[in-house]
Amino acid sequence: MLLAAGCDQPIDALARLPVGERDARLFALRESTFGSRLTSVATCAGCGERLELSFDASHLSAAGQQIEDELSLDVDGYQVCFRVPNSLDLMAAANLKETGAARTLLLEKCIRSAEQRGDEITAAQLPENVVERISARMREADPQADIQLALKCPVCSNEWQAAFDIESYFWIEINAWATRILGEIHILASAYGWSEQEILRVSAWRRECYLQLVNG
Numbered sequence: 001m002l003l004a005a006g007c008d009q010p011i012d013a014l015a016r017l018p019v020g021e022r023d024a025r026l027f028a029l030r031e032s033t034f035g036s037r038l039t040s041v042a043t044c045a046g047c048g049e050r051l052e053l054s055f056d057a058s059h060l061s062a063a064g065q066q067i068e069d070e071l072s073l074d075v076d077g078y079q080v081c082f083r084v085p086n087s088l089d090l091m092a093a094a095n096l097k098e099t100g101a102a103r104t105l106l107l108e109k110c111i112r113s114a115e116q117r118g119d120e121i122t123a124a125q126l127p128e129n130v131v132e133r134i135s136a137r138m139r140e141a142d143p144q145a146d147i148q149l150a151l152k153c154p155v156c157s158n159e160w161q162a163a164f165d166i167e168s169y170f171w172i173e174i175n176a177w178a179t180r181i182l183g184e185i186h187i188l189a190s191a192y193g194w195s196e197q198e199i200l201r202v203s204a205w206r207r208e209c210y211l212q213l214v215n216g
């Protein structure tokens, strides 16, 4: 939805992009909207210290990376052809409450064909070691789909990895921005009697000046 609002491609085509490519585009859209600086907070599990993080989007996102679409694996007599997950697969898996079932569904969606010594089998019939090899190959083909931040606590030196999800990060930012704009509209409409449309047509700088005048 976010990407469709920011470009003129149909939502269905965007939903079929590999997750890493989708996220690279979200990083680019976020950069053109709010800039490249990202800030976040994390809590150390070792001592409870609250860490404030600030980093540049270019450290996390590698735009234009070519993601392989045709993946295959030949291991222990199993031949599997598959692709990396997209947003539609993740949405389908997210509807299932049980993690194991969600994992199997994701696998079924991404596997194009699976055979054991020439006989066709289902995703659920694949042994655990083959499934692990498949997920490792997916991670390798689309590294940007799972961004991990390497964190170190300055107080107790505890080190850990935290996932960074541009999708939820960007939504939260837009939400906060929209709430702030609504507050500004409320103040200016109450003070001057302007309509919402009129206030939104005023540049951000002039809006700020009027707000300062109203707030005295």
Ligand SMILES: [Zn+2]
Pocket (backbone or CB within 6 Å): 044, 045, 046, 047, 048, 049, 153, 154, 155, 156, 157, 158
């Ligand atoms: Zn700590």
